Amino acid sequence: MQEGTALLKTHISKRIFLEDDEFEHFLSFFSPKIVKKRQYIIQPDFIPSHRNFVTKGAMRAYIIDASGNEHTIQFAIENWWITDYNAYIYQKPATMFVMAQEDSTILQVNRENEIKLKALNPKFETFFRIMAERSTAYMQRRVIERLTLSAEERYRQFLDKYPLMVNRFPQYSIASYIGVTTEFLSRMRKDRLGR
């Protein structure tokens, strides 16, 4: 078994129960890939072929808007999935960049294999259903936070929820994730937070 599959196995077993041979079958559809820091696995205008599970390192998905500003959509470190979700699901050209923030290793399924997996075993289908449900819930929480909290509160929540992310991603990317400019985050940290 490849390096890193142990992490994915644990990840899966927290969501569904699989027999050993089912695990092996499931994992056989994934292939490992090494990505060097600053290298891209998804770029705008190309259809993203894979859903990616990070087994080592740190990756980041972001968009560049009409005025050239960068907005972080998602962070991913070990045990997180990352892709341009819309583009991957509907197999349309990506609008995001997904970039390695550190030298990383990921496990990839491509869209065809994912579809095969879902058809192969109802448990696999269940796994993807649970993932999607939780993602929806997660994204909805993010929408709610954006509607109801101030910039400072959003930053505090971020520190609280993702303490492991804080030191592995540049500050400007965290600023753009919570929806403020680098400068303003810098000022908040200086004026209002004890760090």
Add this chain to the structure above:
Amino acid sequence: MQEGTALLKTHISKRIFLEDDEFEHFLSFFSPKIVKKRQYIIQPDFIPSHRNFVTKGAMRAYIIDASGNEHTIQFAIENWWITDYNAYIYQKPATMFVMAQEDSTILQVNRENEIKLKALNPKFETFFRIMAERSTAYMQRRVIERLTLSAEERYRQFLDKYPLMVNRFPQYSIASYIGVTTEFLSRMRKDRLGR
């Protein structure tokens, strides 16, 4: 067959293929409910027992934040699902209100029946997986819009995407959905939009 199930049947058949008896089986887990204007089907602190499919009328999910301001999380008219997603999925106390904006009719599944359905037939599981995947994609688009667009652009997009919603929900609820105050939306409409 109950009134309204025809809508749900069409809705399902756009996502998965079912035989007639499977349809009937699926639909037998749902029950219709009539909700009068201004009546609530979900309230904070109560665990939401149902996922709701609107067959007639209009419903709205919103949150009241710490300073007493209302924020619309979701609109639903005919053929839309609505619930407090986080609370329903994890069976925790709701944080949202879900209210009928017009006299409405909905079809309800409760959590236990939904779980039974998923276990009963892999196709049913697939249906819920597809719903969840699309919801994730949808919510992610909303996050991206909020990060990259101005208030005016968000309102224009709303008009563009949900022309049917505009006349069925009060303006302040649309304002809070796109993340501005009623007053500011009113001014935008006056100053900058031809209506």
Add this chain to the structure above:
DNA sequence: CGGATCGTTGATCAACTTCAACGGTCGTGG
């Protein structure tokens, strides 16, 4: 008819952005 509900308008204010400049650090090539 009368109150609730909703949208509008004006004046002022706060949150956050923009632009420009600077300083530190880190990694890479010569």
Add this chain to the structure above:
DNA sequence: CCACGACCGTTGAAGTTGATCAACGATCCG
């Protein structure tokens, strides 16, 4: 192994966007 440039965070000053508060008018419905 040093120097230089990229990268990143910080700071200041001024500008915008959108919020807040208060008042008013219209409409709808019972």
